[in-house]
Amino acid sequence: MADIVVTRKIAPVALKELESVGTVKLWEEDRSISPAVLREWVRTADALLSMLTDPIDDTLLASAPRLRIVANMAVGYDNIDVKAATRRKIAVTNTPDVLTEATADLTWALLLALLRGVLSSHQALRQGAWDGWRPDGFLGTEVHGKVLGIVGLGRIGRAVAERARGFHMPVIALASDRARPDDGIGIKRMARDEFLARADIVSLHAPLTPDTRHMVNRQWLFDMKPGAFLINTARGALIDEAALLEALNRGRVAGAALDVFEHEPVSPDHPLVVHPRVLATPHIGSATRETREQMAVMAARNIVWAIQGLKPPQCLNP
Numbered sequence: 117m118a119d120i121v122v123t124r125k126i127a128p129v130a131l132k133e134l135e136s137v138g139t140v141k142l143w144e145e146d147r148s149i150s151p152a153v154l155r156e157w158v159r160t161a162d163a164l165l166s167m168l169t170d171p172i173d174d175t176l177l178a179s180a181p182r183l184r185i186v187a188n189m190a191v192g193y194d195n196i197d198v199k200a201a202t203r204r205k206i207a208v209t210n211t212p213d214v215l216t217e218a219t220a221d222l223t224w225a226l227l228l229a230l231l232r233g234v235l236s237s238h239q240a241l242r243q244g245a246w247d248g249w250r251p252d253g254f255l256g257t258e259v260h261g262k263v264l265g266i267v268g269l270g271r272i273g274r275a276v277a278e279r280a281r282g283f284h285m286p287v288i289a290l291a292s293d294r295a296r297p298d299d300g301i302g303i304k305r306m307a308r309d310e311f312l313a314r315a316d317i318v319s320l321h322a323p324l325t326p327d328t329r330h331m332v333n334r335q336w337l338f339d340m341k342p343g344a345f346l347i348n349t350a351r352g353a354l355i356d357e358a359a360l361l362e363a364l365n366r367g368r369v370a371g372a373a374l375d376v377f378e379h380e381p382v383s384p385d386h387p388l389v390v391h392p393r394v395l396a397t398p399h400i401g402s403a404t405r406e407t408r409e410q411m412a413v414m415a416a417r418n419i420v421w422a423i424q425g426l427k428p429p430q431c432l433n434p
């Protein structure tokens with residue numbers, strides 16, 4: 117029987133799939149497994165089901181001589197050194213598709229809540245600060261008709277763009293050589309300067325790579341249309357957080373909705389979390405019961421395939 121390490125409690129249905137091919141060693145505590153314990157656990161492991169919070173670097177892989185697969189329960193895999201895994205003939209897999217709609221929904225929840233001040237007006241109401249309807253009460257920004265700018269036209273970026281149709285919003289996307297051509301949902305692709313000058317709302321959906329780390333830097337933020345909004349449901353490190361704070365304080369950026377942070381969990385008194393024009397959530401893009409179960413099952417199935425000597429369906433190695 118194969119030895120399978122799982123670094124967090126996951127849906128029972130996924131554990132069952134794993135138990136059909138091996139013995140599962142499950143980290144059951146309500147916090148991430150420490151790197152030291154993980155290193156100990158992988159010594160005899162054939163498979164590892166990891167979370168995006170587990171750094172899987174070459175040192176860890178070096179201490180796992182039997183490891184055949186790292187199945188990350190996330191679509192993003194910036195926590196894994198895929199090159200090192202490939203060199204060591206270890207398959208790396210992720211969980212695309214199953215979280216696309218949930219993440220696109222959350223992006224829209226944030227967008228709408230941010231522009232219409234849903235959270236701040238709810239708080240004002242609770243604090244007794246509503247003295248009745250007035251013409252200038254709780255004024256937000258119109259969503260309908262605004263230009264939505266998508267950075268990263270992958271599955272999630274496209275699902276976010278599709279939802280814009282109902283709001284009669286023109287959608288533009290930052291052009292990249294790898295972007296697929298417009299397939300009929302009317303996304304206009306353009307180069308950076310024109311994109312930033314035209315987007316009323318910039319929504320980030322790019323993976324975190326050495327090339328995209330801090331892509332939203334001071335220059336980017338000051339090149340955005342004055343008064344534009346920024347939404348990030350991808351990875352925190354896409355944004356230089358100090359630069360965003362400055363742009364918010366100077367009024368260049370009207371507001372930001374952030375589901376992800378460079379260092380997670382972010383401190384509750386982080387200047388962006390407490391900023392009056394920031395709506396912050398704790399990395400909940402894929403956090404629906406249905407999606408998390410599907411992510412766990414997909415990760416488990418990749419392991420089952422690898423244990424059976426097959427190439428796992430969501431294999432990321434070149």
Ligand code: DGY
Pocket residue numbers: 168189190191192193215350399400401402403
């Ligand atoms: C992912 O899958 O990469 C998401 O960030 C998880 O919510």
